[in-house]
Amino acid sequence: FDFNKWMNAFKHYSSAPEDYSTKILQPEDELPWDFIDIGVKKEFLVSEFEKSKKEVMTKDCRVSNTSMCVGCGVCDFDLLRNEFASPGKKSFNGNEFNNMSDTNQEYYSYVIDFEKKDSAVLFSAIETCRVFAHVFKMCDVDMSYSRGYNPQPRISYIYPLSVGVEGYNEKLIIKAYVKDKNLLLNQLNKILPSGFKMKDVRLFENKMADEMIAAYSLNFEAYMQLIGALGEERAFYKKTTKRGREKIIDLKEYIVKKDDENCLVYVKINGRGSFNFLEFFRQINYIDSKVLIARENIFFTEELQNA
Ligand code: SF4
Structure with a gap:
């Protein structure tokens, strides 16, 4: 939130915030959301407002058929009308x-x-x-x-x-x-x-594992980009922490193994996160080249030997 930007915007439109914050709006006043068409007519809402001041109830059109229509404006009675769905049937008990x-x-x-x-x-x-x-x-x-x-x-x-x-x-x-x-x-x-x-x-009888391994598959071109960058020690991306510090997320610290034949990369994943492949491709401006990535599997600790 930048207070000065808001004040500049008010100056730009030659109005003051107090004009809005202290004004008691009248039904005919324009409202910021007036341009949104939700089907219900503004005149209907105004008439409901007036009725509410006199504690007059409006009948609920849903409890009867269209003869109870009170004219809110939503239905056209051709494609759109109020109708109770017939009770559904469960596919099993x-x-x-x-x-x-x-x-x-x-x-x-x-x-x-x-x-x-x-x-x-x-x-x-x-x-x-x-x-x-x-x-x-x-x-x-x-x-x-x-x-x-x-x-x-x-x-x-x-x-x-x-x-x-x-x-x-x-x-x-x-x-x-x-x-x-x-x-x-x-x-x-x-x-x-x-x-x-x-x-x-x-x-599931074990406790939640602190660290797991996830296997990601990539399309061939993207996989080759990644492996090339890994060989040149530039398979990393920069991330800004909540405290505003810059952090390097390096694939070297996460990778467990790779499978060139199937374009698979196995990475560690834990409470502090894992390597975000999309971030890496974004930073080398390769994301637009249609990186196809999927998580093939994620393994619990006891399954790591088989990963
Ligand atoms: S029947 Fe349709 S148009 Fe009439 S009051 Fe009900 S929702 Fe509005």
Whole structure:
């Protein structure tokens, strides 16, 4: 926030902030968002405002048919009208998941391997967890919830991917009162949005690993750029920390191994982050050349030997 820039802008438009902050707006005054057409007419909103001052209720058009229309302006009654959806039919009975929470049993921790590709690459980590939370809810999966004022289903996306990058074996850890992991796998895949697919579900008995290894695949040209830079000791990018200090993120400190035949690079990933390939390509001005990158897999500590 730069106060001076705001004041300069006000001068530019020959107005003072007090004109707005102290003014009691009248219905006919122009509002900054007046140009946004949400369908509801301004006259309708004004009439609602006037009615609210007299404590007069407006009937809810949704509880009846269009004869109850109060003329808000949203419907054209051709392509757009108010209509109740008929009750949906579940593709299966979710009760099969729902048989443990009342028995004081401990929840189970599961690792879910899933695919995130095509349009699903646009979901951030938080959105991905929400997608799974919705799907579990729709299927009545008996999840364990966090405590506190805003309990949330216990779902963690391990070292989430950058938005825009495909992942073929991403990992979620969930805590749920479900004994049969195959039910999770078979049933939930039916309703996950396109781009997401659950590939495996297994019990997770270990503690969360402090460090994991992620395998990234690159298209051949991008891989050769990266390997060339690595050989010349310039496979790094600069990052500015929150405190404004410049930090060099060097691939040498992260790389575990590479697989030239399959254009794969294995890098360490931990709480402090990992090597961001897209940042590197951006800094060498190569990103526009269509770097194709995907995370092929991410391995827990016990799987490192096989990585
Ligand atoms: S029926 Fe449509 S146009 Fe009429 S009040 Fe309801 S939402 Fe508005």
